[in-house]
Amino acid sequence: MLELHNLIKTFNPGTPNEVRALRGVTLTLERGSFLIIIGTNGSGKSTLLNAVAGTFLVDSGRIRLADQDITRQPEHRRARLIGRVFQNPFSGTAPSMSIAENLALAARRGQPRGLGWALNHKLRQQIRDRIRSLNMGLEDRIDNAIGSLSGGQRQALTLLMASWLKPDLLLLDEHTAALDPKSADQVIRLTHEIIQRDKLTTLMVTHSMQQAVHLGDRIVMMHRGQVLHDLRGAERERVRPEDLLNRFDAVRRREQLDAGVAELLRQNYI
Amino acid sequence: MTLLIGATTIGLILALLALGVYLSYRIFNFPDITADGSITLGAAVASILLVHHWSPMAATLIGFLAGAAAGMLTGLLHTKFKINALLSGILVMTALYSVNLHVMGKSNIPLLNESTLANQAESLAGSFLGGGKSEFLLAGWTVGSRDAAMLVGATLMVLAVGLALYLFFRTNLGTAMRATGDNSQMICALGVSVDFIIILGLALSNGLIALSGALLAQYQGFVDVQMGIGMVVWGLASVIIGEALVGTNKIGLLITGAVMGSVLFRLLVAIALRWGLNPNDLKLITAVFVFAALVMPAVLRKLRPAAKPTAT
Numbered sequence: 284m285l286e287l288h289n290l291i292k293t294f295n296p297g298t299p300n301e302v303r304a305l306r307g308v309t310l311t312l313e314r315g316s317f318l319i320i321i322g323t324n325g326s327g328k329s330t331l332l333n334a335v336a337g338t339f340l341v342d343s344g345r346i347r348l349a350d351q352d353i354t355r356q357p358e359h360r361r362a363r364l365i366g367r368v369f370q371n372p373f374s375g376t377a378p379s380m381s382i383a384e385n386l387a388l389a390a391r392r393g394q395p396r397g398l399g400w401a402l403n404h405k406l407r408q409q410i411r412d413r414i415r416s417l418n419m420g421l422e423d424r425i426d427n428a429i430g431s432l433s434g435g436q437r438q439a440l441t442l443l444m445a446s447w448l449k450p451d452l453l454l455l456d457e458h459t460a461a462l463d464p465k466s467a468d469q470v471i472r473l474t475h476e477i478i479q480r481d482k483l484t485t486l487m488v489t490h491s492m493q494q495a496v497h498l499g500d501r502i503v504m505m506h507r508g509q510v511l512h513d514l515r516g517a518e519r520e521r522v523r524p525e526d527l528l529n530r531f532d533a534v535r536r537r538e539q540l541d542a543g544v545a546e547l548l549r550q551n552y553i
Numbered sequence: 554m555t556l557l558i559g560a561t562t563i564g565l566i567l568a569l570l571a572l573g574v575y576l577s578y579r580i581f582n583f584p585d586i587t588a589d590g591s592i593t594l595g596a597a598v599a600s601i602l603l604v605h606h607w608s609p610m611a612a613t614l615i616g617f618l619a620g621a622a623a624g625m626l627t628g629l630l631h632t633k634f635k636i637n638a639l640l641s642g643i644l645v646m647t648a649l650y651s652v653n654l655h656v657m658g659k660s661n662i663p664l665l666n667e668s669t670l671a672n673q674a675e676s677l678a679g680s681f682l683g684g685g686k687s688e689f690l691l692a693g694w695t696v697g698s699r700d701a702a703m704l705v706g707a708t709l710m711v712l713a714v715g716l717a718l719y720l721f722f723r724t725n726l727g728t729a730m731r732a733t734g735d736n737s738q739m740i741c742a743l744g745v746s747v748d749f750i751i752i753l754g755l756a757l758s759n760g761l762i763a764l765s766g767a768l769l770a771q772y773q774g775f776v777d778v779q780m781g782i783g784m785v786v787w788g789l790a791s792v793i794i795g796e797a798l799v800g801t802n803k804i805g806l807l808i809t810g811a812v813m814g815s816v817l818f819r820l821l822v823a824i825a826l827r828w829g830l831n832p833n834d835l836k837l838i839t840a841v842f843v844f845a846a847l848v849m850p851a852v853l854r855k856l857r858p859a860a861k862p863t864a865t
């Protein structure tokens with residue numbers, strides 16, 4: 284379904300700010316699988332999702348999605364295959380437009396947009412029904428500007444928008460990190476429901492070990508732009524939050540060791 | 554009365570300019586200076602076609618298309634060559650000055666002997682009133698039939714364009730355009746090419762501005778290569794007044810506001826000139842006005858906390 288082959292991305296190459304954000308990521312995702320990505324800060328999780336979404340083109344490597352090579356496609360062309368929710372609740376919606384208009388935009392994701400009406404009676408009714416299923420009391424406010432809603436409400440709507448037309452791939456980048464715990468729970472429940480119902484192939488980044496073990500059917504841990512661990516099958520079933528935290532600690536210890544060795548070398552040879 | 558009708562008519566014609574500026578500046582947040590060149594371009598193209606006896610309708614329409622092409626060029630410079638928005642506009646505007654001179658062949662073309670939309674409206678009004686009377690009484694005022702015809706014609710034109718724009722903003726393409734200005738990251742993730750929409754939007758914006766120029770030239774009976782200078786700021790002033798008048802973010806009201814702002818601003822200017830304002834100071838005063846309107850909200854916010862204790 285999704286095949287990433289040896290993705291490499293370096294930001295600001297050849298400058299003092301050079302960052303090797305992806306250093307050869309290879310990953311294959313079957314249709315309908317729900318992959319959770321964890322990793323330390325700056326390990327390249329967001330960069331990986333952005334590379335798949337087409338925010339930038341990778342330096343080398345191949346990306347195949349739904350039997351098409353999308354490596355060189357610009358972001359807006361890939362959008363017909365990909366639904367996306369960002370970390371920042373402000374990123375996923377157009378604030379000065381109404382709830383209904385935002386959803387109408389999402390209802391044509393990746394399709395040509397001509398001079399037909401954006402909203403008609405039937406679509407408004409569908410929008411109201413789907414929003415009612417969120418149980419947030421927003422169904423009577425679909426003509427209000429979306430900018431007047433809370434972050435949690437916006438994320439729930441963004442999720443609805445990303446999945447309105449069933450995407451071949453759903454990308455979630457810490458989409459509950461900016462929310463208060465209660466809203467975060469609500470959005471996670473909704474995420475689970477939608478992915479289950481539509482059997483969506485999903486890549487989700489999270490910092491919450493709870494979310495990592497309770498959602499999804501596979502966990503990948505990234506470090507320094509590479510896949511460090513890939514837990515699936517029986518191993519994935521057995522894993523507990525503490526195990527994941529231990530793995531983080533191991534990474535950190537090795538990092539310190541590396542730093543110590545480097546310091547030793549520096550003192551001895553320079 | 555004649556003065557007020559004249560000012561209102563020009564205000565209505567320039568409302569198309571205001572709508573164009575509204576589109577680029579408010580919808581896209583794109584400070585597009587191309588306007589100064591494209592308003593003259595629209596006037597120049599329409600005028601030269603009129604001189605060559607084209608039908609006024611066709612000449613005006615081609616003026617619109619010429620402006621749209623200029624806007625498209627600015628959009629291409631900005632999106633494909635990654636040139637800063639302001640600079641893209643300045644480049645095209647500067648180039649248009651020469652283009653306009655070439656189109657016109659000289660720096661000023663009179664249209665007094667040509668058949669224009671203005672003359673057509675006038676003769677239509679004449680046959681409507683019967684007997685070719687040149688003036689009539691309206692609620693006790695003597696009104697020139699030419700002036701009245703212009704006013705009605707301009708009103709119909711602005712109504713049609715305003716309505717078309719309003720309806721456009723409710724289509725799939727139009728909502729995508731609004732969303733592009735609102736949140737380009739989101740609309741890109743929904744499969745819309747932001748570059749394409751910006752190019753299209755600037756084409757539409759400058760088309761409207763050129764249309765305004767084409768109508769203005771026919772109304773005043775000449776085109777001058779200098780007529781575009783300062784027009785962006787003029788349009789901006791109208792948009793700002795309009796926003797103050799309607800004070801919401803509903804698209805229909807904002808369109809109405811831009812039109813009302815343009816008319817109101819023109820009326821204020823006409824009255825000020827009548828009271829002895831030196832016409833040479835007009836652009837300076839317009840610039841100062843826009844400056845004040847831009848900084849005023851911030852200044853008021855700063856003053857408010859300090860003002861409170863003294864008020865109580």
Ligand SMILES: Nc1ncnc2c1ncn2[C@@H]1O[C@H](COP(=O)(O)OP(=O)(O)OP(=O)(O)O)[C@@H](O)[C@H]1O
Pocket residue numbers: 294295302303304322323324325326327328329330331
């Ligand atoms: N557009 C960019 N330009 C330059 N450097 C970037 C860019 N995007 C990411 N980076 C750098 O690439 C590295 C990986 O960043 P990325 O955002 O992918 O990390 P992450 O795993 O998502 O971290 P976090 O958990 O903090 O979100 C970081 O060092 C970051 O500074």
Ligand SMILES: [Mg+2]
Pocket residue numbers: 328329330
């Ligand atoms: Mg990140």
